Amino acid sequence: MPGFAQRLAGIPWRSIARQGLSRVFLVAKAYCVIHIANEHLCSVALVRGASMLPALNLADDVVAVDRVSVRFGRVAPADIVLMISPEDPRKWLIKRVVGMQGDSITYLVDPGNSDSSRTIVDEEVILRNAATIKDMELQLKQ
Numbered sequence: 001m002p003g004f005a006q007r008l009a010g011i012p013w014r015s016i017a018r019q020g021l022s023r024v025f026l027v028a029k030a031y032c033v034i035h036i037a038n039e040h041l042c043s044v045a046l047v048r049g050a051s052m053l054p055a056l057n058l059a060d061d062v063v064a065v066d067r068v069s070v071r072f073g074r075v076a077p078a079d080i081v082l083m084i085s086p087e088d089p090r091k092w093l094i095k096r097v098v099g100m101q102g103d104s105i106t107y108l109v110d111p112g113n114s115d116s117s118r119t120i121v122d123e124e125v126i127l128r129n130a131a132t133i134k135d136m137e138l139q140l141k142q
Helices: 002-010 013-040
Strands: 042-047 061-066 080-084 092-096 105-108 117-120 124-129 134-139
Touching: 013 042, 042 092, 061 080
Parallel strands: none
Antiparallel strands: 042 061, 080 092, 105 117, 124 134
16 A cells, blocks of 8 residues: 555645646636626527518527627617517517607508508507517516
8 A cells, every 4th residue: 555655645736736726717717708798798699480581580590699789879770689578588589670769650550450550659669570460569668
């Protein structure tokens, strides 16, 4: 057994521990940078569904999500936005902006059955899901 103890004593434990810790800290720093960039600058999302046809395909389109523009209020009509679903907070929706707060927007109430339209001027948001032809109205939170 004295040979085994001598071999253990001859191993540079401090050097190995120092290298291991430096690699762990490097991975932790990389994770922090990726997390901050993903949460505050930009991220990548995988899109599925028919609501954005023909701009986006039915399955597995990858889009880059710009998080800086929203923080500085640079969202404009015709932009595509990613948001949390009002019906199920675990789901995300991707929609095109048709107007901003205070804009006058006219749309067909029941496109398949009548020509009646509705105009929105105030603080309402209309989400149109082409897959289910369902309109939802939400009040903007300020």
